[in-house]
Amino acid sequence: MDPCREARLRFNPSKASRAQELLSKLVKVEDDYGVIERVGGLDVSYFKDGSLGLGVLVVLKYPELSAVKCFYAVKRACIPYIPGLLAFREMEILTPLLSKALADERVDLLVVDGHGIAHPRKAGIASHIGLAFNKPSIGVAKRILAGKEEPVGARRLIIYKGEIVGGVLEAGDWKIYVSPGHRISVETALKLVATMIKKNEKMPEPTRLADSISRKLRDTVKTEKIGECKIL
Numbered sequence: 634m635d636p637c638r639e640a641r642l643r644f645n646p647s648k649a650s651r652a653q654e655l656l657s658k659l660v661k662v663e664d665d666y667g668v669i670e671r672v673g674g675l676d677v678s679y680f681k682d683g684s685l686g687l688g689v690l691v692v693l694k695y696p697e698l699s700a701v702k703c704f705y706a707v708k709r710a711c712i713p714y715i716p717g718l719l720a721f722r723e724m725e726i727l728t729p730l731l732s733k734a735l736a737d738e739r740v741d742l743l744v745v746d747g748h749g750i751a752h753p754r755k756a757g758i759a760s761h762i763g764l765a766f767n768k769p770s771i772g773v774a775k776r777i778l779a780g781k782e783e784p785v786g787a788r789r790l791i792i793y794k795g796e797i798v799g800g801v802l803e804a805g806d807w808k809i810y811v812s813p814g815h816r817i818s819v820e821t822a823l824k825l826v827a828t829m830i831k832k833n834e835k836m837p838e839p840t841r842l843a844d845s846i847s848r849k850l851r852d853t854v855k856t857e858k859i860g861e862c863k864i865l
Contacts, residue, residue: 637709641711644713646715656761657760660813663817664818666817667741671694672743673734674689674743674842676689676840676843677723677847684709685710687707688727689846689862693838702861704860705850705860706860707857723747724758728765743771744829744840745758745762745772747759748778748812749822750772751779752798755793757772759813760815762815763815771812772812773811774809775810779798799822807835811826850862
């Protein structure tokens, strides 16, 4: 029996796109947070056959960027990958992970591997998570998804339908695309992420570390479960 049959039958891409349009109207692209002392980095990786996804949340002290706690969840990934609708696939994995982790650990800001409002419907995975858990959130991605890079003064910003939806941070020939998820302005998102990139690294430490841990965990965890992980 296919354990994903019902989930696949329920999932409707057209309705999912409409849901994102509605969610985008709830996103706050303005600074609405207190003191940031703990930052959570989120990343999802997949097993070779694609049937299971492994989500990791690493909690770091800020601004020191020293890791203090790590949680992971392995869940079946039932929703297919569809560009622009990745959030629905990854929320299946990240929702139970965050429900446990945020009950146990203080997190003031979430930095997510993916996009925030720099998205075709201005509601990427970072916005989904920020809204679902009412947390300030930022999306950090390796590729642009919506809009174009344009020079504005000394910076490069992401412009989509005439609106600034994010910005570009560069390290040599490497670029990352930063956009607010929820309760953060574009300006603040860029400033905060810039402070999280360690010397000689290309990605902000929260998502870099979460990605590294998730790849190593795939070698040892083979079944669906939620737990705490060792910090590298």
